[in-house]
Amino acid sequence: MVSDSDVSEKAPLCDQVPRELGEYRASIDNLDAALVHLLAERFRVTRKVGELKRQEALPPADEGREERQLLRLKEIATTAGLDPTVVDLIFPALMSEVRRRHQELRGDGPRPL
Numbered sequence: 001m002v003s004d005s006d007v008s009e010k011a012p013l014c015d016q017v018p019r020e021l022g023e024y025r026a027s028i029d030n031l032d033a034a035l036v037h038l039l040a041e042r043f044r045v046t047r048k049v050g051e052l053k054r055q056e057a058l059p060p061a062d063e064g065r066e067e068r069q070l071l072r073l074k075e076i077a078t079t080a081g082l083d084p085t086v087v088d089l090i091f092p093a094l095m096s097e098v099r100r101r102h103q104e105l106r107g108d109g110p111r112p113l
């Protein structure tokens, strides 16, 4: 069983963390907010792509484009000093969600029984 004292040791209150940790976390807060804004913008643009694909009767997925983009982003990551495997962890999930939404826009998502 976890007592109250155990919990407070494992999850210190914000005003009890060392100053340096608090500063790092403030940076993380700002960076995470910026990432969410960038993601929102990416999804706004990919929705336009999905609408265009529906109008033009183009397939929702373009595997070649995804592969080229992943290669490009891994090169950028390496230049930025970031382990490129991070790109492989995040972007395929994003692209998969975009494809799912494109399919949904076409009206061929899963049908109820």
Ligand SMILES: C=C(O[C@@H]1C=C(C(=O)O)C=C[C@H]1O)C(=O)O
Pocket: 046, 049, 060, 061, 062, 063, 065, 066, 069, 094, 095, 096, 098, 099, 102
């Ligand atoms: C956005 C597109 O649609 C899909 C989603 C992609 C993405 O999220 O980057 C890339 C290719 C497609 O599978 C596109 O074709 O450009």
